[in-house]
Structure formats: structure tokens, C-alpha cells
Amino acid sequence: MPGRxxxxxxxxxxxxxxLSLMIYIDQCRWPHRGMLWCHMISxxxxxxxxxxxxxxxxxxxxxxxxxxxxxxHVRERAVHHGAVEVASREIVTKLRETGLRLTxxxxxxxxx
Numbered sequence: 344m345p346g347r348x349x350x351x352x353x354x355x356x357x358x359x360x361x362l363s364l365m366i367y368i369d370q371c372r373w374p375h376r377g378m379l380w381c382h383m384i385s386x387x388x389x390x391x392x393x394x395x396x397x398x399x400x401x402x403x404x405x406x407x408x409x410x411x412x413x414x415x416h417v418r419e420r421a422v423h424h425g426a427v428e429v430a431s432r433e434i435v436t437k438l439r440e441t442g443l444r445l446t447x448x449x450x451x452x453x454x455x
Contacts, residue, residue, distance in 0.1 A: 366395045368426040369434050371415040381418050383411045383426060386437050398424060408452075409443050410434070 365386050371379035385392035389409075396403075396411050399420050405411045413421060422428060429437075438444035 366392070366421070366426040367429045367434060367437055368413070368418060368421050369429060369431040371413075371418055372431070373412075375412075378414045380412050380414055382431070382434050383413050383418075383421060384409065384434055384438055385443070386441050389443065395421070395424070395426070409438055 366383060367386065368383045369381050371381040373380045383392070383396070385395070392411065393403075393406070396405065399413075399417055401411055401413065401417060405413065418426075435444065
């Protein structure tokens with residue numbers, strides 16, 4: 344994806360992640376409003392995550408502080424645009440490794 348490196352520069356990005364920028368997505372398994380939903384994260388920065396969500400035309404209200412919730416039909420588009428499919432457990436692991444993971448209390452306090 345052109346221009347990704349520019350989104351992941353600065354002191355908040357771990358140097359060892361600078362060469363492996365990626366968007367990750369898990370399986371749709373969480374029911375809500377008659378649909379199944381999944382999580383989408385960045386292993387780099389929230390700026391990268393927001394840029395990818397914008398590419399998918401996902402409204403900002405889908406942002407949950409450290410991830411986006413996506414319905415199944417949007418998940419398919421995300422994978423088409425390069426999101427890497429991983430297990431749900433990997434989503435949490437990657438967020439923790441990059442320092443982007445928020446506690447449930449922190450996620451609830453995010454202003455949308």
C-alpha cells in the first residue's frame with residue numbers, strides 16, 4: 344500500500360515494527376443487530392488504522408478505541424484491500440505488542 348511508511352513514523356512506533364506494517368482482521372463471530380462482526384487493527388498506529396477504515400468507507404462510530412468493529416460484508420472488502428486474516432487471540436496479542444491495546448475502561452472513555 345503506497346505511503347504506509349509515512350503513516351508509521353515517529354516516537355510512538357516501535358522501531359522493530361517499522362518494516363512490518365499491517366492491518367489485521369479476525370473472523371466474524373460476534374452477533375450484533377442481526378449481523379456477525381469482527382475486529383480490525385493496525386500493528387503500527389491508529390493513524391494507519393483510520394486511513395484503512397476510510398478507504399473502506401467505515402464510519403468513525405465503528406472505532407472502539409484500539410480497533411474497528413466491522414460487519415461481515417465490510418470484512419470481505421478489507422481482505423480484498425490487503426488486511427491479513429488472523430485468529431482473534433492474535434488481535435489482542437498484536438495490540439499488546441505494539442502498545443496500542445486499551446483496557447475496556449479506556450475504550451469506553453474514547454470520544455466518538
